[in-house]
Amino acid sequence: MTSKYAKWHHPYKPSQKFQKKVAYFSMEFGIDQGLKIYSGGLGFLAGSHMKAAHDLKQNLIGIGMLWKYGYYDQYRNPDQTLLPAFIEKNYCYLEDTGIELQVRIRNNHAVKVGVLVLKPEIFNTAPIYLLTTDVDGNDHLSRTITNRLYDPNDETRIAQSIILGVGGAKLVEILGGADIYHLNEGHALPAFYYLRNRGVSKEQMVFTTHTPEKGGHEERFGPMLNDFGFFERRLNDDELERETVSGNQLNYTIAALRMVKRANAVSKLHSKVARHMYEGVSGIAGVIPITNSQHQGFWQDSKLGQAWKKNNPVAFRKRKLELKEELFGEVLNQTGKIFDPRALTIVWARRFAEYKRADLLLYDLQRFEQIISNSSYPVQIIWAGKPYPGDHGAIGIFNRLVHYTRHKANLAVLTGYEIALSRLLKEGSDIWLNTPRITREASGTSGMTAAMNGSVNLSTRDGWIPEFIRNGKNGFVLPALDHNLPHGEQDYKDSQNLYKILEDKVMPIYYDKPGNWSEIVFNGIEGVVPQFTSARMATEYYEKLYR
Template structure:
């Protein structure tokens, strides 16, 4: 084991403007298909950030978790419905950093946490230290803490936060400490408590809040967390009371907002939503917008990029058709359906959360049937995405779409939604459909990488879209509905918007005016970059947050 990974290390001399030492904590990193330690958007975002930090020569490292079984492998039962598999992963490209620390968990005060390192030369990221408790000498229970990303056992979830937070902070100390500690979402909150006790100042701690969803802003009973070792030591009743909100609870987001010198939301709209969400809690830091972004080099097809730069319609069309064929090979392999690269193809692909409304297209089944059986303007539709493995409502929705699509030749559902399939879907689609209820999507970065590959966004005006939108020129946006209406009313109005956009705008334009369609495609690529590329984002973090 070369000793350079025992110290703060980069294969380059950090650029002067990015010289501050930053440790970036995240529960998941979506770096590459080969490293399955992510579930979705949060991981894709963190992965793009670490790639751009490397490209910009920033003095940053990542601190994450080495999940033995990853999130889950998405396969099919014998009737094609969703099957959740947990398969052990092995990565011989990770190296033992030689760093091991001890933390207190519950009654055990010597749980070992070891850091494996993902070196910069493997995938072109800054060094990322991945923590595991699956270490010789730990008892069986301790060894299983780092088995599953977002474990369904709530006590295990708390332990995971302590491993990432306290274990991660101790690993950073062993590397010589950082100037800035950045928590990407509240999962690693114990880091702030531990660091505060070590004399790390408030102006060294920053925080990114990612979601307006209640489930994404964890809240747990304070005394239980204290017993678990969440605060790095046992707090007295007086100390604990200072941290409590909502009648004896610790809200991870509120605590992080209070302890950070400055925090950020992940789009301009999300900053307003966040400021409003947390305004009744005293002592919280200022929340500024730093809109999420994605790494162009990793996500954008080079041939599409070159053709779009030269506005070469012929080359672009040829390449797009090739990419559609690649996607349709996957459709054929999984479902036996033969899709046609000449037909307009719509993709809905992301995490299967209720507010994202995967089934909005089916709200009015008569109108949907008319849409998919229109021979003048044919359409193909693909769904993909991962429900949380124990969210039975979301799984039921996923299976409903599978069963609905089975007898219909031009609609289908794909499984195995990870980085590789995500790339294929973005490169091979004509329309990227995004249907969250307004104010519920903090950012929604999948539409950015789709736009980079000439897939036009059809979306509600939520997340990053208000910063990008030129309706009818670079994307198509639903008429805005009042987000205070009952959800049924919102869904009814939004589904009408969606049918109208597809029937009256998208399909006629695609088939009757291919040149006008290409103009929208090219505008979309021009407008998404560099503004929504992660070099802008990684630079903005240094300038405005660190």
């Protein structure tokens, strides 16, 4: 291989603490607004990990995919409802490595795979290699494999996993091999089969699982995967039976847990949930907690950070008002509504999924409308987030909010929820509202970056929140419920508790006790930094998962 990139290379000498060579496979990376190869939290997490690896001089590289159309661009139909758009992306700063791989998919069909690199100096990350099938010499169908992140077509999704897994593993071989192969979720599972077939031991393979949701644990018909070349070599009937579970289904997560020495969940609560999910499944690795975190240098507004470090609430409030003005400029641009920077501003912003309950505030409309029409304690609320374009239930919730808020001057639904808007919302909000049903949210890292910017968490007791929250001291938490209750009962009780906390705690403290509010804000930042910053997380991966 003549390419100058055909070797393991960093622009720095790896730190003595982080000498092990780690190849980190992820379907998405949220690095910068200008690199649209992510959909949401999983990508934000992977991006923060790459930034921390660079800061700490870790001997780690990222392996991902160059999505031609990204996830999707979020626009509106004429009636303001959700309109997904797929627009070709071009990135002149990515450099072609000159490396070309060949991966065989279905009936031994050879697919060419090109490799581009995001050099560390562009966005201050560890080197990230991005695979694409949109290269000369491939037929039309092969070129479309890397078109869309989380393509809705099952066969395309299988092909994407093979390209990322087998293609990524072949790339790492060209670069000189790795000491540790880390799969961030099960999307790149074929990498483990490829590596196992070549004698790589399970001590070198580690795995991170990210969600308790069934939809986040791909499960597909084993014989079909065998035909596709998912296992890199064709398995016989006995081998296939050993890999699959009931009904010849291959569960990607169970398969990964059986192939690794170590695995982690992404919060302490999630590790308990994950272990419970796989009770009785034989031969799987133990699942330890390494709580997700986010990159402070990227996400925290520097002036807010300085005011917090100097314990200067006056300077902090002044900067917060400036940031609220910036956010409200976007509200005005999108909705024609003028928000007041001195009014309490609540934001619900994350991926739209049914269990996250974006519309929980609307459960009792009479009660909710009393809150939003309270002239003594004015409230403004913003919703934002991307439903999966094939999730019609989540799209229905998004569109319901659009219709409900259209003529309400203090309520807004924003589109274009990507890194830039996420930053605006975290910097410009007073309350960061998080409403998943308990045990359903693995981590929920948006609340960490919100807290870094003085947005106070108001949340159910799920994901990372139990490790952070001191109710009334650094945020507000709804009373814990029995998660086995029927959904309707959970939603009713959580909504009533949410209204009560807003009316009895949040609104009076914000308006009547500004000194107390500032204390809660500063306690929130102190609780997040450094415990929930990615430097801690990236260090823990070396100490606990890669050891």
